[in-house]
Amino acid sequence: MAFLDDFLDHLRLDSVAADHFQGETRYMIAANHIYGGQVMSQALSAASQTVAEGRYCHNYAVQFLRGGRTDAPIDFWVERVKDGRNFSVRRVLAEQGGKKLLSLEGSFHIEADGLERQQHCDNTVGPENLRDLASYKADFAARNQMGLYDFLVTNNILEFRCQEMPSYIESRDRPAAQKMWVRAKYPLATDQNLQRILLAYISDHNFLRTATLPYRSQIEIKPFQFASLNHAMWIHRPINLNHWHLFDVTSPNAYGQRSQVMGHFYNESGEMVATAIQEGLLKALTADEVVPFSNTV
Incomplete structure (x- = not known):
């Protein structure tokens, strides 16, 4: 602890x-x-x-x-x-x-009490039927990304399970959408300030990467610059990260070196607890623009 x-x-x-x-x-x-x-x-x-x-x-x-x-x-x-x-x-x-x-x-x-309704999430596989991110250690090692693995797994109080191949190690082009389950590894206080602060921490995990999924084959062979530009979140219902939460993410648009991603968080009961939107820079670099910290998402 x-x-x-x-x-x-x-x-x-x-x-x-x-x-x-x-x-x-x-x-x-x-x-x-x-x-x-x-x-x-x-x-x-x-x-x-x-x-x-x-x-x-x-x-x-x-x-x-x-x-x-x-x-x-x-x-x-x-x-x-x-x-x-x-x-x-x-x-x-x-x-x-x-x-x-x-x-x-x-x-x-x-x-406060009030009117209630929500959009539901479809085509979801439960976390009990998915691999833990830790089980992809060999894939991270093969890509020389053990520093990223340690950040995501070894030095993290959170555990993740991805419905598709984790975008961190994806090399194939695919639609700009992904589903990821997350929960705390250790018991957490249910104080809503703490829970919402942790959800903010989680919401930047693997988010902007969704926008890169249709271009993974290009990113494998040429340097790109990625950077988060802005981020917004709406928290709809109380949160308890002691239990699994689904982060259902899509990227509806990319244009002019900027991409947008949108995600909804759902608890295990299927209730939508939060919505997040982020805009990021996605820029192919020329040879004289390459810096060591280019491919970061």
Whole structure:
């Protein structure tokens, strides 16, 4: 459980002063670059710590401004935009070494009863009938991606099961859609602030990769640059990541070096608990543009 505590500590942040928080940068996805979902979830954590008890995030929107490094902490500055009878709004700016990494604006709402309906997910295979991502270790090794494997499996409190070949190791062109189950490896508190912060962390996992699936044969032979540009999430129902959740993702559009992906999270009962949308850069690089950190999604 020490690993779980360590993982959660970097999401909770330290309070530096009123509306000023600081976070560790322990978990990298490659080279010296921080996983964008970490900074996003930390920004949501900072906002959540300034909101009255009983109000939980139902929507946030993020602009990714610059990639973060692993060798310095990140400061989170919170602006209290609104505190109304039912809603609170917070704006967060994440900075590292004086450089802006990310901006987040989130809205928080009291739990209330109301009208209810949802879209259902079709053609789904249950997680008990799918391979754990850990079982693909040899495939990651064959592609010289053990650093990515360690990030996704060894150093992660989450476990994943993909309905199709995991996009991390996919080499065939296929439609821009994928289904992935996720849950926590260790028992988690059911506090909704924590659960929603973790869902923010998860929502950047394997998301933008969906847009690359029709072009995997090209990506195998030429360098591409990938980067998340913006991200938004709507949280519809309470979350409990102690149980399996399905992330059903499609990419409806790609144009002008930008691609969009959309995903819905469903719990084991088939209830839609959240919706996420992300736009990312997908750019074929020329020889003089190639950098070591190109193929990152």
